Amino acid sequence: MLERYEGGEQAVLVHVTFVAESAREDLEELKLLVSSAGVNAATVVTGSRSTPDSRLFVGSGKAEEIASAVKATNADVVIFNHALSPSQERNLERVCECRVIDRTDLILDIFAQRARTHEGKLQVELAQLRHKSTRLVHGRDYLQSQKGGVGMRGPGEMQLETDRRLIRERIKKITERLNKVEKQREQGRRSRKRADIPTLALVGYTNAGKSTLFNFLTESDVYAADQLFATLDPTLRKLDLGDIGPVVFADTVGFIRHLPHDLVAAFKATLTETRDADLLLHVIDAADERLAENQYEVDQVLEEIGAAExxxxxxxxKIDVLAEVEPRIDYDDEGVARAVWMSAETGAGADLLQQALYQRLMPKMVEKAIYLPPAEGKLRSEFYNLQCVQAETVQDNGDMLISVRLPTIEWHKLIKEYGEKLNEYSHKVG
Structure with a gap:
């Protein structure tokens, strides 16, 4: 439906430095994105401006320089490290005589390559359709013509209108399917909340090592690679953390600065796992010199999707890449674990991460001193089956004093089975 120039593997990259910090992009990140898309960067054209040109984004002289670079390198596509308007893309394509795409197009293309599940493919297609729907006018030279010929005469509709109608219908169908998926996910979240199972979502800048950490913690084989957006499809795994009990780990899509809004909207169901999590493991590439900027960008996306709180x-x-950096835990002023330094690749510091998780999830544990009469042997056996008995002594009157420590979920199950008498037997420790 979208007839555009056939894209190739040779590309001219265009990066413009702006005065305003909010408009700036990172050239090295563009190169990583292009590499992740499987495209070869033939050359890079750079420049600087105070504001984008409304017609060509760059000046007319710079546009001619880009066109010359296209001819000199025999490039098939020009990739801008910025967001272009439909008219700017159209005007640049006329000057360069080849396909021109912007940063959003590039990210969408990578997402389309990475999506593996049916849901992921639907989300990417929805984002692409929403983005392309505003750019139909310059996809063909004949879009303004009406259908004609025998049996086709009359008011009719323009080809452009037909394409837009087909896109609207496809968007509607995809949205309906994704709504069903979202309802299924919501049912799963409600079930976990009823069972009082904590959800830990791994978030972070793309290529920070979330999937490697996820695989290490859950002994899974989720696809992980040293490239941007290696993971698109959300993965959930249940894991028993000993004293804490069962938890659910969620591996999510990586974030990036100026993440396209169409993607945020399309991945709403996926990102809800992040918003409804009990704790976010914000994974940061410690070896990246831009780690402070990346951390800020992730926090901005979290705020956008309602997960800031x-x-x-x-x-x-990735501390294994750094010299003289040892695994450690950083604590805040109240003595609560704030950060863990580790390597998911080598496993260094994994014990410290588990220690920090214990501390952060401790409120989910119950500690009780239980006074049981001799007739309650069955209840005593239940505690031992749960492996939660810390100590046991026999009183002079024959009663048993048992110190237990168990997940809140297991305590509520015992209350449900044995009723209020369990509360009568128990006393909170401390």
Whole structure:
């Protein structure tokens, strides 16, 4: 439906430095994105401006320089490290005589390559359709013509209108399917909340090592690679953390600065896992010199999706790449674990991460001193089956004093089975 120039593997990259910090992009990140898309960067054209030109984004002289670079390198596509308007894309394509795409197009293309599940493919297609719907006018030279010929005469509709109608219908169908998926996810979240199972979501800048950490913690084989957006499809795994009990880990899509709004909207169901999590493991590439900027960008996206208030535990990953950096835990002024320095690749510091998780999830544990009469042997056996008995002594009157420590969920199950008499037997420790 979208007839555009056939894209190739040779590309001219265009990066413009702006005075305003909010408009700036990172050239090295563009190169990583292009590499992740499987495209070869033939050359890079750079420049600087105070504001984008309304017609060509760059000046007319710079546009001619880009066109010359296209001819000199025999490039098939020009990739801008910025967001272009439909008219700017159209005008640049006329000057360069080849396809021109912007940063959003590039990210969408990578997402389309990475999506593996049916849901992921639907989300990417929805984002692409929403983005392309505003750019239909310059996709063909004949879009303004009406259908004609035998049996086709009359008012009719323009080809452009037909394409837009087909896109609207496809968007509607995809949205309906994704709404069903969202309802299924919501049912799963409600079930976990009823069972009082904590959800830990791994978030972070793309290529921070979330999937490697996820695989290490859950002994899974989720696809992980040293490239941007290696993971698109959300993955959930249940894991028993000993004293804490069962938890659910969620591996999520990586964030990036100026994440396209169409993607945020399309991945609403996926990002809800992040918003409803009990704790966010914010994974940060400790070896990246831009780690402070990346951390800020992730926090901005979290705020955009309504997850800014979810508690965070910072995980500074890839310390194996750094010299003289040992695994450690950083604590805040109240003595609560704030950050863990570790390597998911080598496993260094994994014990410290588990220690920090214990501390952050401790409120989910119950500690009780239970006074049981001799007739309650069955209840005593239940505690031992749960492996939660810390100590046991026999009183002079024959009663048993048992110190237990168990997950809140297991305590509520016992209350449900044995009723209020369990509360009568128990006393809170401390």
């Amino acid at each position: 979810v508690p965070q535990l910072l995980v500074f990953n």
